[in-house]
Amino acid sequence: MNKKDLQRIVSEVEQENSLFSKKSSLDTFSTSRIIGRDAQTRELVKMFLGYRQGLVVPFVSVYGRSGGGKSTIVRFVCENLDDVRHCFVNLRKAKTVFGCANLILAELGEPNLKNAQGINLAMEKMGDSIEELLQQSGKKMFVLVLDELDALFLDKRGKPSDFIYKLVSLEEKLYEKGLLMCIVGVSNNVMTEFDLDDRVRSRIGSSEVFFEAYAKKDVLAILEDRAREAFSKPVDPAVMEYCAAMSSTEHGDARRAIDLLRVAAEIASVTSDHLEKSHVDQASQRLQKDRTGLILSTASHQFKLVCSALARVTLLSKESWHSTSMIYKQYQMVLGDDVRELTYRRVSELLMEMQNTGLAVSQTLSKGRHGYGTQYRLAVSPETIGIACFPDWWNDLEKRKGAFDAKRRTGNSPGIFGGGRGFAAMRKMTQNMQKKSWEEFSGFD
Numbered sequence: 001m002n003k004k005d006l007q008r009i010v011s012e013v014e015q016e017n018s019l020f021s022k023k024s025s026l027d028t029f030s031t032s033r034i035i036g037r038d039a040q041t042r043e044l045v046k047m048f049l050g051y052r053q054g055l056v057v058p059f060v061s062v063y064g065r066s067g068g069g070k071s072t073i074v075r076f077v078c079e080n081l082d083d084v085r086h087c088f089v090n091l092r093k094a095k096t097v098f099g100c101a102n103l104i105l106a107e108l109g110e111p112n113l114k115n116a117q118g119i120n121l122a123m124e125k126m127g128d129s130i131e132e133l134l135q136q137s138g139k140k141m142f143v144l145v146l147d148e149l150d151a152l153f154l155d156k157r158g159k160p161s162d163f164i165y166k167l168v169s170l171e172e173k174l175y176e177k178g179l180l181m182c183i184v185g186v187s188n189n190v191m192t193e194f195d196l197d198d199r200v201r202s203r204i205g206s207s208e209v210f211f212e213a214y215a216k217k218d219v220l221a222i223l224e225d226r227a228r229e230a231f232s233k234p235v236d237p238a239v240m241e242y243c244a245a246m247s248s249t250e251h252g253d254a255r256r257a258i259d260l261l262r263v264a265a266e267i268a269s270v271t272s273d274h275l276e277k278s279h280v281d282q283a284s285q286r287l288q289k290d291r292t293g294l295i296l297s298t299a300s301h302q303f304k305l306v307c308s309a310l311a312r313v314t315l316l317s318k319e320s321w322h323s324t325s326m327i328y329k330q331y332q333m334v335l336g337d338d339v340r341e342l343t344y345r346r347v348s349e350l351l352m353e354m355q356n357t358g359l360a361v362s363q364t365l366s367k368g369r370h371g372y373g374t375q376y377r378l379a380v381s382p383e384t385i386g387i388a389c390f391p392d393w394w395n396d397l398e399k400r401k402g403a404f405d406a407k408r409r410t411g412n413s414p415g416i417f418g419g420g421r422g423f424a425a426m427r428k429m430t431q432n433m434q435k436k437s438w439e440e441f442s443g444f445d
């Protein structure tokens with residue numbers, strides 16, 4: 001390569017960037033403007049400022065699906081209320097309950113403690129620090145935001161419930177001194193779903209703020225706001241609509257919607273001077289594949305089995321929504337002899353985790369006098385899941401389904417596979433399958 005070649009590459013890159021005027025507007029790490037979410041903001045303000053009417057809320061559970069703007073809005077409200085001094089910690093950065101305590105201390109500007117010094121000393125230091133911060137700032141209310149609270153409950157040995165109890169007791173001690181504090185737990189699931197002692201449950205109360213998944217009009221408003229700054233010329237409104245519709249039906253996650261628009265524009269910039277629907281389709285496929293691969297590369301074997309169960313039933317039934325009991329049945333079918341079978345409850349938890357990571361979405365249906373039931377639908381294609389989990393198993397399943405379908409179409413003749421390589425194996429497989437009924441193969445009643 002010589003300098004001329006380099007110059008050519010530079011101009012090609014510049015050409016590709018010409019679609020963008022300020023690409024950083026499609027960044028999801030920063031938010032220059034919040035669009036909507038008035039109801040949730042109002043709820044938070046009511047809870048933080050309730051003390052003015054004599055009501056102090058000790059604990060607020062902020063919950064909802066990923067990318068719903070929970071962290072962004074909680075942070076924004078805390079930073080912009082004059083009465084509030086706050087401390088925001090992301091508990092995902094800690095591996096243990098003691099690590100969480102140290103994170104809070106660090107955020108308060110205190111030195112970290114060693115495990116041996118004990119959690120009680122950590123709580124004392126926290127209390128002193130909060131007292132000092134409130135007195136120095138002259139603010140009325142201290143808000144401790146525990147973002148990604150579910151991470152705390154992964155350390156079962158560290159007694160997460162006790163830790164919450166200690167934090168609430170700290171609030172009570174401060175209250176006796178005339179100092180006000182509120183804890184905000186932010187997570188995908190509501191606080192009451194976590195494993196908490198009754199004494200903690202009764203103390204934290206039931207103040208909740210729910211962030212529902214974004215509907216199409218919300219996603220569109222967020223995307224339009226970003227696009228106005230990001231692109232050098234206006235994007236076709238039909239393409240924006242298409243992007244918003246795809247994001248809202250698949251997940252309702254603003255982060256992923258913005259990513260979709262950015263990747264579509266990156267793909268467009270290589271071959272075109274404007275953004276089209278086909279670029280959005282290509283971006284969606286690429287993002288699904290990348291995302292699924294990333295999540296499943298570090299997932300447990302059991303999690304992959306549950307994902308595969310949902311992928312299997314989606315492929316075989318042509319329906320998209322499936323009940324937990326049907327998925328459990330499929331899970332039992334994909335389970336090998338050498339793998340321990342999980343309980344129904346645990347599989348339900350793993351399905352919730354699928355939802356939290358964005359691989360599935362759920363809906364709750366009333367079953368009349370039998371209460372409520374949850375159904376799940378894959379948010380990515382079943383092939384993407386199957387291939388990322390167990391490629392050989394998936395390819396075999398698709399082949400067997402293909403053979404079943406062919407057998408159904410043409411009666412019992414295995415001749416449809418024609419001659420050539422693999423014919424004998426296929427014929428044997430078809431003969432084997434003829435002994436089995438579809439019900440047995442699919443697991444449907």
Ligand SMILES: Nc1ncnc2c1ncn2[C@@H]1O[C@H](COP(=O)(O)OP(=O)(O)OP(=O)(O)O)[C@@H](O)[C@H]1O
Nearest residue numbers: 028031033034035066067068069070071072254255
């Ligand atoms: N109402 C909104 N207005 C503008 N941008 C938004 C809005 N909601 C979300 N976003 C964008 O989406 C990104 C993700 O939002 P955020 O991190 O607040 O979601 P979250 O609900 O905390 O998700 P998670 O459960 O994954 O932590 C934000 O960084 C922001 O860029």
Ligand SMILES: [Mg+2]
Nearest residue numbers: 070071072147
């Ligand atoms: Mg968040």
